[in-house]
Amino acid sequence: MSERKIRVLIAKPGLDGHDRGAKVIARALRDAGMEVIYTGLRQTPEMIAAAAAQEDVDAVGISILSGAHNTLCPRIVELLRERGMHDCLVIVGGIIPQEDIPRLKEQGIAEVFLPGTSTEEIIKFLRENVRPRT
DSSP, rough: OOOOOOOOEEEBBTTOOOHHHHHHHHHHHHHHEEEEOOOOOOOHHHHHHHHHHHHSSEEEEEEEEESOOOHHHHHHHHHHHHTTTTOOOOEEEOOOGGGHHHHHTTTTTTTEOOOOOOHHHHHHHHHSSSOOOO
């Protein structure tokens, strides 16, 4: 019996129009055998949470370069939890100041990946931290 694939939603919240990094990560996760849903640009937290619930994902990857991470990321976590997605990991990648990382983690972000992080590190994190479903 084959193991169920990890399902990851990759999202670009807010007005940030730069999605090359998100597409690189999406491709790397697919190449690693994960199922990836990419929402495209300019998503609201509500759109991201709705897509995550509809797609029944194990993790949500937020790509953010706009500086709005302290507002958008906690709101996404809040909306996912309101939908009962308590085991859904939320990871963030992008331009995040070091001093903001502890607060984001307190607010439910599982991990923050800064520029220069290898795709292998992200894949490893997801494989080690996504909880198996029963």
